[in-house]
Amino acid sequence: MKKFLSLILLFGAMSCDSFLEEPARSTPTLNEIFNSESAAVSFVNGAYANMLENDWWQINFFRQITDMATDDGWAGNTEQPRPDITSIAHYNNIDIGSSYFQTFWNYQFRGIAKCNVIIQEIENVDFDEDLKNRLIGEAKFLRGFFYFELVKNFGGVPIVKTFDELLQADVTKYSRSSEQEVYSLIEEDFLDAIERLPLKSQYSSNDLGRATKGAAQAFLAKVYLYQERWDEVVTLTKQIIDSGQYQLESDFARVWNVTNPNGIESIFEVQYKSDPTFRVGGVFGVTTGSRNDGGWNWGVPSSHLEKAFLDEGDIIRLRSTIIKHGEPVFGDPEVTSFNAAPDRNKSGRINRKFYIPQEHRAIPYVQTNLPLNHILMRYADVILMHSEASFNIGNRSEALNSLATIRQRVNLTTDMSLSGDALRDAIWKERRLELALEQQRLYDIRRQKINGTPVINTIFGPNGSFVVYNTQVSDDSFELANINEDQAKGRTFDPSKHLLWPIPTSEIQLSNGRIVQNPNY
Template structure:
């Protein structure tokens, strides 16, 4: 099957002509004539569109997905984990002892703006191409969807950021005069882009098999629902999520364990997924997370170890089905891998003696060599269970508890958990929030959920982290976990430095402030 990832390989050399900088828009484009040549054929235009997708997860391990992994380390779901390799630029972020100049902030920012630049070029040039109208509409829809995706990532991490919507803004002196737009203006652009995408993109069922992985109408509706949820536009979030649910385009995987199976690319639940393949001829076209997230006792780097606090959340719910497909524990068998009856999480080098099962590849299915950038494990950004829980949360806050409970029930039914249909008020809200934690654990969702969810106006992150946070108190006063309490190379006090006036946003990379000649202003506290 011809997949997006293969098409991306083809266009790399072309993209380097237009977007080879690895700094925030600090290299002007080489000239209009080269763009005219590049967009002279429909095939070249499609290759350029394919190149935008390369920036969704980054073109190497450090550019985007590792920052998402670090974000998860900054929650109650994960420790930084690797206690054998001191890296204060990683563990410092996860512990809220933040180094503003971290390369991971820098690369995340740069990666996303390069993606935005590629989208801007496509939006500008594609309308003039002589091509079938339906294909033109689809390509423009993809470009608008991806630009919205990048800006949504940026605004959730950094707050208001510079808005760049044309590639001519990259030229001197305009680039040095860019300032931060308001959060409201960034969200306005995201909403507009996603509405255009919804109006132009095909349904998943309308794509041929070779185009699976491209953005769809359902992906744009799902992302817009998440955007509206983040903005607390409850009615709009509920409506957009419901449109996806009733479309019939997606289903819950009958077996939870199959969602992240290496054999289940573009499964029935997957809405927006970045596909990976194994091909030793090319580098960086396979998944990164099985290695960066994997146990140091199992050819991994050991970053991002699940906490006993997360395990306890599963146990308190009697949720063994999701627990066994989410957390691997030292000395225990690996669910779904008959070759491993006693897993080596290497507790002497791993804070919690636990590893993420979702990004684990069974031994018999591993390529040789088993190496970063060569693993055919998909990465799912949006899936139906997420949308069902977006719908449930939005419906709850939109004074529609019946719809909220029906969506909650669909998610819990799959893992054979009962749903109390008499729940109301705060108890229903908390049940939905807990379900998001259990269902989406270790999928890089928790960080953003805790920042946006509020209790009496206070972000939940501030109630979990900080000197009086529940996670800090659990680890320093309650926990008796045999791994976490004995391996103190990562402090039990992780999160104690959280400051709600500062840490609901990450710092703007100092290099970008310098490039803007000080026009881009740093976030408070940094």
Template sequence: MKKYIKILLITTLIISFGCKTDDFLDEPLRGQEQLDDFFSTEEKSLNFVNGIYNKVNGESWWQVTMPRQINEMATDDNWSGNTLQPRPDITGIAAYNVFPGSTYFNSFWESHYIGITRANIALERIPGVNMDENLKTRLMAESRFLRAFFYFELVRSFGGLPIVTTYTELLEPSISDKVRSPIAEVYELIESDLNSAINDLPLKSQQSAIDLGRVTKGAAQSLLAKVYLTEEKWQSAKDMASEVINSGEYSLETQFENIYKVNHYNGPESIFEINYFTDLNFSEVGNGLPITNGSRGDQGWGWGSPTSDLENAFLSEGDNIRLRSTIIKHGEPVYGDPTTTSFDGKPTENKSGRTNRKFYVPVDERPVPYQRATIALPYIHIRLADVILMHAEASYFAGDEGTAKTSLKTIRDRVQLTTNMALTGDALRDAIWKERRLELALEHHRLFDLRRQKINGVPRIALLMGPNGSFVNYNVNISTDPFETTNLGEPQDKGKFFDINTHLVWPIPPEEIQLSKGNITQNPGY
């Protein structure tokens, strides 16, 4: 994957679709001959599919990974963090005083639809290319997986979507009449694409060294398990997660701290990740999160600071192993970095004086200069522990508490925590949900977990946020954290504006509504 993605990033082989999503509605590719050329050989077809991968994390740090980071800020795990720079398009989202025209909603939508368009073109054109049939089958499957991935991220973020499945649709005059399809129809497409991809993708163990990092059968099964979990298709989610767990293709990292380790690519636990690397001759080839997420006292920008509420969750379990590899705290040593014995969390400019350890790079392992988008830190979308916890949750809701507890124990055993095997009912459910929070903390899963998990039919996010939410109450009436309660540059009542009738999805970018002449409608409340 690294080799292929590097080729993409340093060449202009891939088509430019313009800046706006609806540009693909109004500005078709620059000529049929140019499109033919992109699929004139096996190598060019492969490079085109590489260009679809390039949209998974966006072609620049702000397009996709920054919106994912902002999603995390809108949960109980993160503050906006940076109290020095006024950025209402960031802090407003985190506080549920949402600015619909935020660049980050726009860029996320646009980048994902460009990825969908590239996948559609590949699916239409690759069948006609004279090339190795096995490679052709694999590239088609990869394109279907990636299209499903993009639609899944969009439907979870915005709700119903305009569905476009072919490039030829974009050439028809009626394309401007596209409207939002119901959520159920979007999920039907996602399931169809993933089930098709599963049949044709290789196992991880069948990949050559140069192909490591490309999507596999296990990646498609894992994503489909998460789709089923989101749809509350409990037995299907359990069965699909079981396929991955029992495949023998993946294993948990022995040491938790090795999961997010710089230059550690496609480890035994990794199922779907994007590799980054350091090459100072080119921009945007490295991971930007260590800088955007890093402390302002450590060459970072200070966005996305862990909350004391999250730290308390680790402490309540006696979970020091994961805590030390998840949260860095001002004035304390950094686990795994012997050069930093007293971390500068810059509490005068940072809401919590805390930083995400998972995106931190030890000083001796940093490139020089140490700057945004130059850092060889992988970004993991799906790993085995996530799948095991999906299996635990789906098993519980499918009525199989014994299996749920066994999967829960597997995750806790790694970090030397005991599991109460007598747990049952709501207590078991809550233990599984808490384990997801601790295991996957700050990896950009929390918002979507809180939106889909329900207690008596009410999404958990609505129980944490809002004027009477438990997270708001903790910060306003209970917390004595010395950093959060003294730096009020970010208000302590973050989340009080949450409205369950509005904020279970984000607003459709206003530019898209305008460009569609109102055929794409806005979500209620925005």
């Protein structure tokens, strides 16, 4: 905990730059820094930065690893052996001291600390009350988001609600709150944010990308989804649908198009732009790209995912999700035969959603200089949450109608006679295909249950469906030819521990053991 506290105490200089122009005299107090409308806005802007840091290894790469740890992808890069990455992706001797867990944990608490300062200090600053109310709403939304990221990855974590708690208390006294206690705080924050935040349409173009009422509703709906509180999910998703603020893109290819930032389907996305001087661009197009195309080959799609699209006859979403070696790149006429470097790439495939066509690439084309925004919540996800929750409260027709809405966009018909387990499975399959490679799959297969058993337990393990497919069924020429990444990925999955990631070792040590490790790590 001392480690995350030391990071927290550094944030002020990164959140407000006005005092940096003055010669150093003494350490400014919090009141001296947080003393104006511009300082309040800067603090909020600084909190947004912790959602997806633009450096690849801090938060972005951890998010990529979560997709590697599913049946949708492989670690991918077989040219550079990285057991620190593959051990997590394969559930094999995971290092509980991994810097990926530690850094992700630290950055969430760093963001929480920034939000706590805003919530604690903003009432002491005299400026426009409407703006002040909105900024509090943004801070509440962001704090809810950071705690949601922590609880869904690590389970119960320490709860810190004010900045003074850290300054006045011995941080080694902190211990883990229960999962339910964390969820309760998240719910409180999102509910407060809903009351304070404007609709997307009420923001000026300069403020697009800030948290909105719809974003707070959508994330709260997902919080309820993870807790199987189906009635609340239905209520919130229906409110979003009825608001008229969002639509499905008529063309699926526009969802992740670099020329369509903050589109009609986007509910919340991280804002990136190309700026090689200040390095405020994205990273995913490079880190997931081909090593023969300026990329690093991490987080590559599996043939198992491609087969799921083909089995469904879903060519429209497939071509906008996966680029395969030797084939043209959909939406990039300059590339008629893509080189995915299959000798250095486990699957000979890359993620199309994060790919930037040649004509839209920034110069230099490197990580932290990519202009593609990163979508964290979109309208299709809300419709699918509505479908799943409607099914679980027994409203079959509403579940089918929402399912059909998603499928109609990509010219797929829906069997309106579906019911029971078949309908449930159809909704889950649709989530996989619609949201593939968007860093949603791991959390879905952990929470989805059949007779009380998480779906991930049936995908991985010695007899898991993904393991059996890769070792006994698959005839994929790329994956079988490149055995530098173990074909039996996931056979060592242990359902008694791998439903959560380990608490970073340093946090346990620095808390003098008050923070307890997750089971069986």
